[in-house]
Amino acid sequence: MNRLHVWVLLCLLGSAPISDMAGSSTQEDSGRFFEIRGGVLAHDVGKLWSHTRKEGGIDYNAEVIFGRPRFKILSGLVRINLGGSIHSRQETSKLYAGLLWEYQTRWGLILDLGFGLAVHTGELESDNMDRKWLGSRFLLRMAIEAGYVLDEHHRVSILFDHISNANLAVPNEGMDSLGIRYGYRF
Numbered sequence: 001m002n003r004l005h006v007w008v009l010l011c012l013l014g015s016a017p018i019s020d021m022a023g024s025s026t027q028e029d030s031g032r033f034f035e036i037r038g039g040v041l042a043h044d045v046g047k048l049w050s051h052t053r054k055e056g057g058i059d060y061n062a063e064v065i066f067g068r069p070r071f072k073i074l075s076g077l078v079r080i081n082l083g084g085s086i087h088s089r090q091e092t093s094k095l096y097a098g099l100l101w102e103y104q105t106r107w108g109l110i111l112d113l114g115f116g117l118a119v120h121t122g123e124l125e126s127d128n129m130d131r132k133w134l135g136s137r138f139l140l141r142m143a144i145e146a147g148y149v150l151d152e153h154h155r156v157s158i159l160f161d162h163i164s165n166a167n168l169a170v171p172n173e174g175m176d177s178l179g180i181r182y183g184y185r186f
Contacts, residue, residue, distance in 0.1 A: 039181030050174035059085035061082030076103035116141035135169035
């Protein structure tokens with residue numbers, strides 16, 4: 001486990017005392033943490049936005065969505081998120097942060113759109129044809145997540161996650177992840 005992996009875990013698991021994590025379970029009256037999410041994602045999925053697959057394996061993903069600050073846009077709430085994915089083969093792992101817009105229907109369906117920045121442990125440029133060349137250590141991150149609320153605290157979802165340098169650096173192969181996550185709302 002390298003330093004980025006340790007830093008991701010410490011940020012996600014130890015950024016506040018447990019007593020601060022207790023809060024109301026409603027969306028309108030959340031405490032410091034609104035929700036935590038975790039799951040397993042297929043790493044570097046091909047034939048999506050980034051087109052090719054060079055790295056196999058899976059990602060172990062964890063994310064914290066903060067309760068405050070928050071603001072309303074288009075019938076949804078925007079919150080700050082912080083997360084990370086650790087790659088099972090230790091090729092390209094990432095830490096990310098940004099804004100997450102969430103819309104929830106009264107039937108329990110959820111749509112999330114995320115945008116932010118990511119830092120990764122992968123290759124910038126290399127002679128290794130089995131690794132993605134991401135061109136820059138810092139990348140843009142976009143995510144789409146659709147899910148269902150099981151009850152007051154529990155939810156399941158499918159996440160699509162894309163990182164790339166948006167052609168601000170060369171090369172720009174980009175990387176997509178796709179998988180399932182579980183969320184717990186406080």
